[in-house]
């Protein structure tokens with residue numbers, strides 16, 4: 001089985017590494033025609049506006065939509081989940097293109113800004129029943145989205161009870177509800193709809209490979225119809241000069257370092273300075 005991993009930006013290398021650990025070849029997808037060679041696709045986390053601009057730049061949207069439409073399995077993690085959603089709120093001004101297909105509404109930065117990133121154990125009974133292991137999965141939420149609404153075809157695999165002291169962004173225009181002003185609220189953080197899978201967190205940044213093997217099973221159920229004759233070598237392509245300019249700067253906790261240092265490679269996040277506890281990041285728009 002050959003699994004494509006959208007490799008415009010974000011944590012695609014980490015997904016490919018997990019697939020390798022499971023004995024499966026993951027190939028980077030950077031051009032529309034490369035989708036013909038894979039039977040399933042992972043859209044990684046990263047920054048969805050940047051990823052959308054790059055996808056537009058590389059004319060990937062029609063091919064991605066067709067891939068979803070014909071029922072090939074696609075798993076979106078974090079920014080990838082936003083990509084797959086039919087509707088996103090909390091977008092940057094002017095919005096962004098989505099691939100769509102997943103009948104849900106996501107809030108792009110539901111849990112707040114980068115520094116509000118966190119880890120939490122999330123109960124996923126479906127994962128435990130199909131893949132074994134503990135009832136919970138360690139969710140790494142990095143400026144994570146949440147799913148606010150789902151359509152009737154969507155199966156909710158996991159939700160998360162947002163502690164009342166978490167700062168939430170209730171709208172795209174930064175209306176912040178301060179500590180204790182919100183009651184506990186349950187949001188959806190993992191869903192499945194037919195051959196589409198979405199997680200608001202980053203399983204590729206943990207040692208637990210169950211989400212990947214769960215997706216591989218979904219992919220093998222649909223069948224490995226694609227030819228493997230023109231596999232693109234990992235790391236073959238250079239996405240080229242970014243047409244964007246730096247807009248934002250900040251720092252994030254240590255645990256996200258590996259993730260963001262990887263992001264530097266496609267040239268979208270740049271000038272990352274690693275330190276002992278934190279490092280600087282730049283969002284380029």
Ligand SMILES: NC(=O)CC[C@H](N)C(=O)O
Nearest residue numbers: 045046047048078079108
């Ligand atoms: N870790 C992530 O993928 C963050 C996604 C981010 N909230 C976005 O809008 O793209």
